[in-house]
Amino acid sequence: MVREYRIIEKSEIVPNVHKFVIRDHSIARKAQAGQFVLVMANEKGERIPLTLSDWDLKEGTITLYVLELGVSTMELIDLCEGDSLFSLAGPLGHEAEVKKFGRVLLGGGCFGVGGIYPIAKAMKEEGNHVTAIIEARSNYLIYNQEEIGSVVDELYITTSDGSMGLKGHVQDQLAELIKNGKRYDRAYFMGCTFMLMKCSEATRPQKIPTGVALNAIMLDGTGMCGCCRVSVGGETKFACVDGPELDGHAVDWDELFIRKHIYREEEAVSYQSHACRSMTGYERDRKTPEGGGA
Amino acid sequence: MIGSSPRTKMPEQPPEIRARNFKEVPFGLSEELALSEASRCLNCKNPLCVQGCPVGVKIPEFIKLIKEEQFAAAARKIKETNALPAVCGRVCPQEVQCEAKCILGIKHEPVAIGYLERFCADYEREMELTEIPEPAPPTGKRVAVIGSGPSGLTVAGDLVKLGHEVVIFEALHKPGGVLTYGIPEFRLPKKIVQAEVDNLIKQGADLQVDSVMGKMRSVDELMNEDGFDAVYIGVGAGLPRFMNIPGENLNNIYSANEYLTRVNLMKAYLFPIYATPVEKGKKVAVIGGGNVAMDSVRTALRLGAEKAMIVYRRAKEQLPGRKEEVHHAEQEGVEFHLLHNPIRYIGDENGCVKAMECIKMELGEPDSSGRRRPIPIEGSEFMLECDMVIVSIGTGANPVIFSTLPDVNRNKWGYIEVNEETMETSKPFVYAGGDIVTGSATVIQAMGAGRIAANAIHKKLSEQPKKKKDK
Ligand SMILES: Cc1cc2nc3c(=O)[nH]c(=O)nc-3n(C[C@H](O)[C@H](O)[C@H](O)COP(=O)(O)OP(=O)(O)OC[C@H]3O[C@@H](n4cnc5c(N)ncnc54)[C@H](O)[C@@H]3O)c2cc1C
Ligand SMILES: Cc1cc2nc3c(=O)[nH]c(=O)nc-3n(C[C@H](O)[C@H](O)[C@H](O)COP(=O)(O)OP(=O)(O)OC[C@H]3O[C@@H](n4cnc5c(N)ncnc54)[C@H](O)[C@@H]3O)c2cc1C
Ligand code: SF4
Ligand code: SF4
Ligand code: FES
Numbered sequence: 001m002v003r004e005y006r007i008i009e010k011s012e013i014v015p016n017v018h019k020f021v022i023r024d025h026s027i028a029r030k031a032q033a034g035q036f037v038l039v040m041a042n043e044k045g046e047r048i049p050l051t052l053s054d055w056d057l058k059e060g061t062i063t064l065y066v067l068e069l070g071v072s073t074m075e076l077i078d079l080c081e082g083d084s085l086f087s088l089a090g091p092l093g094h095e096a097e098v099k100k101f102g103r104v105l106l107g108g109g110c111f112g113v114g115g116i117y118p119i120a121k122a123m124k125e126e127g128n129h130v131t132a133i134i135e136a137r138s139n140y141l142i143y144n145q146e147e148i149g150s151v152v153d154e155l156y157i158t159t160s161d162g163s164m165g166l167k168g169h170v171q172d173q174l175a176e177l178i179k180n181g182k183r184y185d186r187a188y189f190m191g192c193t194f195m196l197m198k199c200s201e202a203t204r205p206q207k208i209p210t211g212v213a214l215n216a217i218m219l220d221g222t223g224m225c226g227c228c229r230v231s232v233g234g235e236t237k238f239a240c241v242d243g244p245e246l247d248g249h250a251v252d253w254d255e256l257f258i259r260k261h262i263y264r265e266e267e268a269v270s271y272q273s274h275a276c277r278s279m280t281g282y283e284r285d286r287k288t289p290e291g292g293g294a
Numbered sequence: 295m296i297g298s299s300p301r302t303k304m305p306e307q308p309p310e311i312r313a314r315n316f317k318e319v320p321f322g323l324s325e326e327l328a329l330s331e332a333s334r335c336l337n338c339k340n341p342l343c344v345q346g347c348p349v350g351v352k353i354p355e356f357i358k359l360i361k362e363e364q365f366a367a368a369a370r371k372i373k374e375t376n377a378l379p380a381v382c383g384r385v386c387p388q389e390v391q392c393e394a395k396c397i398l399g400i401k402h403e404p405v406a407i408g409y410l411e412r413f414c415a416d417y418e419r420e421m422e423l424t425e426i427p428e429p430a431p432p433t434g435k436r437v438a439v440i441g442s443g444p445s446g447l448t449v450a451g452d453l454v455k456l457g458h459e460v461v462i463f464e465a466l467h468k469p470g471g472v473l474t475y476g477i478p479e480f481r482l483p484k485k486i487v488q489a490e491v492d493n494l495i496k497q498g499a500d501l502q503v504d505s506v507m508g509k510m511r512s513v514d515e516l517m518n519e520d521g522f523d524a525v526y527i528g529v530g531a532g533l534p535r536f537m538n539i540p541g542e543n544l545n546n547i548y549s550a551n552e553y554l555t556r557v558n559l560m561k562a563y564l565f566p567i568y569a570t571p572v573e574k575g576k577k578v579a580v581i582g583g584g585n586v587a588m589d590s591v592r593t594a595l596r597l598g599a600e601k602a603m604i605v606y607r608r609a610k611e612q613l614p615g616r617k618e619e620v621h622h623a624e625q626e627g628v629e630f631h632l633l634h635n636p637i638r639y640i641g642d643e644n645g646c647v648k649a650m651e652c653i654k655m656e657l658g659e660p661d662s663s664g665r666r667r668p669i670p671i672e673g674s675e676f677m678l679e680c681d682m683v684i685v686s687i688g689t690g691a692n693p694v695i696f697s698t699l700p701d702v703n704r705n706k707w708g709y710i711e712v713n714e715e716t717m718e719t720s721k722p723f724v725y726a727g728g729d730i731v732t733g734s735a736t737v738i739q740a741m742g743a744g745r746i747a748a749n750a751i752h753k754k755l756s757e758q759p760k761k762k763k764d765k
Contacts, residue, residue, distance in 0.1 A: 003504065027510065044568045046560070088504055089504040090509065091464075131478060219552060219556065221506075222506055222692065222694050223533060223693065224551055226548075226552055229536075230323075236538070236543065241694060259645075261545075262545040262546070263571045266565065270569060271566075273566045
């Protein structure tokens with residue numbers, strides 16, 4: 001029973017978004033829509049949460065989409081097919097609430113474009129009418145649309161520059177659908193914090209029950225440290241064990257934004273020192289800006 | 295009289311130096327010092343010290359072996375009842391356990407049993423004299439141990455020795471429980487914990503890290519699908535408590551668990567070589583007075599705090615921390631704000647804590663725990679400046695494992711109820727011990743519970759016919 005967490009497949013599917021397929025039977029056989037894993041790329045790395053975006057029981061594999069942001073995501077992306085992760089724990093968090101709601105609306109941005117796929121699938125299997133909206137800055141950054149398209153009833157795409165679908169964001173498309181008389185019984189959003197907040201605002205007037213996959217900073221992911229605490233309806237919740245799905249209309253967004261930025265300076269230091277860390281002095285000297293030398 | 299010679303002082307790093315590094319504070323005894331301390335022991339016929347030790351370490355016997363300069367044999371003598379002497383010698387609250395009962399303590403000072411215990415265990419390890427016991431012939435029984443803290447390690451060690459197949463499942467990426475993620479390097483070097491775990495693996499225990507049980511696997515699945523005959527739950531008390539006062543979610547307010555995990559497990563004190571960050575407060579207030587609070591405040595000092603404060607709602611005599619830790623903290627310059635309690639936190643424009651409002655307390659009538667209850671003095675509120683707060687007011691039962699374990703009875707605090715003679719829970723063949731049964735207690739108590747459970751598991755499994763296994 002040796003778990004190796006081997007990377008079976010890795011590719012940059014659109015600029016800056018890397019798809020990882022990792023072998024781990026233990027997690028694959030227990031994964032549920034909306035859950036996540038905690039990953040360490042190497043022994044000195046951080047423990048970072050990543051959403052289970054798909055899994056294959058037979059192959060015993062899980063799929064993760066990684067957006068490069070800072071050092072920890074960069075170190076993951078530095079790994080190659082055939083390499084193993086240092087640590088992989090999961091599946092963590094509650095599964096998303098999936099049942100027969102009626103008409104369900106899903107929104108995904110950033111890693112959420114990958115992450116809403118299992119939820120879309122599960123919602124559909126429960127017999128819901130499922131509408132999905134995905135967003136990116138530009139058309140060439142849209143990924144996963146075929147997969148999502150194959151399991152939902154309606155798929156909308158938005159881009160910030162208008163190069164594909166509606167010009168704008170998930171919440172703009174949502175507003176338009178509502179304006180056109182569409183009604184939803186349930187909404188679920190996954191992506192960056194700003195998007196989650198904006199989308200929750202957009203469903204509030206209609207009182208559409210809204211779950212958001214909260215992306216608080218996490219450390220252990222098992223409710224042991226309290227690092228991921230967020231205020232929801234005036235109560236402190238731990239996003240890793242009480243969530244990640246929490247009530248978007250009750251989240252204290254201001255507090256979450258502040259808590260997400262606690263390590264901003266350290267992240268910058270880490271980023272700057274990283275390039276030096278992965279190279280020897282010799283390599284550094286040889287790597288001239290013109291790319292000469294090596 | 296022999297015992298009247300003064301108790302040996304442990305050589306240690308001077309406070310002003312050690313308060314800025316993460317190296318272990320006491321150096322340990324030299325052979326000369328150990329021999330001279332051992333010579334103080336009266337080798338009592340009816341050794342009271344043994345009664346004070348929760349696992350009944352054969353104290354006069356091991357000290358006698360030290361006197362005979364058989365240091366490794368002394369370590370083995372301790373290991374007959376205590377699997378982790380290098381750890382316990384360092385972290386047991388000896389002053390309320392073995393040493394509290396030592397007869398010499400009546401007139402003079404008690405024998406430094408903890409120092410001696412540490413000395414022989416270190417000697418055995420450093421001289422590479424550790425013997426890996428030959429396990430009994432395989433019994434064909436399999437036991438799953440959930441959690442690799444002192445309690446789980448003890449169960450695993452005992453059962454492997456008896457010939458059972460043991461798999462330890464640990465949620466984190468490193469074994470050791472609180473010994474690894476909680477107690478800091480300067481008090482318990484991590485290489486010692488690792489050496490103990492390595493020995494266990496050499497004996498044949500299988501360690502599976504990254505395994506959050508209740509999520510990755512349920513207890514029922516372990517027993518019904520994976521062919522385990524018994525399960526031991528030693529998951530500790532890993533749920534941080536907060537006070538639920540205004541401002542508690544401001545940045546730079548940590549639970550002690552988070553702060554210590556970042557620094558110890560993730561090695562944030564070596565950031566950015568290790569990628570996990572931790573904030574470095576200049577004026578750090580730690581709320582609480584136990585070992586965890588002392589570890590946090592002394593860690594903050596080592597990370598560069600100019601002012602490191604303990605804010606505790608009772609008086610000095612009631613500080614629950616180990617005496618040596620309180621003393622070390624004082625020496626290192628920690629300020630003690632006693633009979634004080636925070637009532638709210640105030641943040642700056644960036645959402646970071648910049649002060650807390652405290653209220654002064656006085657001691658009233660004794661409460662159910664027998665300690666005098668602290669009562670707030672009305673109108674005594676005042677502001678205390680701080681740029682970091684570490685909340686260290688205790689822990690509760692972490693619910694993760696229980697989500698798939700509804701059929702194990704728990705008490706009103708959420709801790710598991712067991713038959714104290716066997717540590718068996720209300721679910722047959724499922725045992726539990728350590729902090730998840732008692733609430734936060736001590737390393738040696740967690741180990742004691744593990745030993746009782748191991749014996750009971752062995753007895754019960756030996757009575758069982760061999761089970762057919764599909765895996
Ligand atoms: C439940 C959950 C699921 C997630 N799923 C995915 C996913 O599928 N794919 C993906 O690319 N990203 C996902 N994320 C976000 C991902 O964890 C962060 O992008 C990553 O930790 C950033 O690390 P970094 O060192 O590369 O960047 P940094 O430079 O360290 O940080 C960039 C930003 O990431 C956030 N962050 C930093 N450390 C953590 C941490 N330990 N935990 C959470 N957030 C952190 C902070 O807000 C920070 O401002 C998820 C987050 C959560 C909480
Ligand atoms: C900072 C600190 C300082 C302390 N100082 C002292 C001291 O000086 N002296 C002393 O005697 N005691 C001290 N204690 C108390 C002592 O450490 C504990 O009583 C003891 O460690 C309890 O042992 P345990 O085996 O029950 O649990 P723990 O040591 O808590 O270990 C439990 C393990 O189980 C794992 N786990 C949890 N949930 C799961 C799950 N679902 N699946 C798999 N694994 C899981 C955890 O990750 C952990 O590794 C201190 C505690 C702390 C926090
Ligand atoms: S295990 Fe702890 S209490 Fe027992 S003798 Fe050793 S130091 Fe004393
Ligand atoms: S009570 Fe004190 S003097 Fe007597 S055997 Fe124990 S340690 Fe030695
Ligand atoms: S990440 Fe530690 S409690 Fe949620």
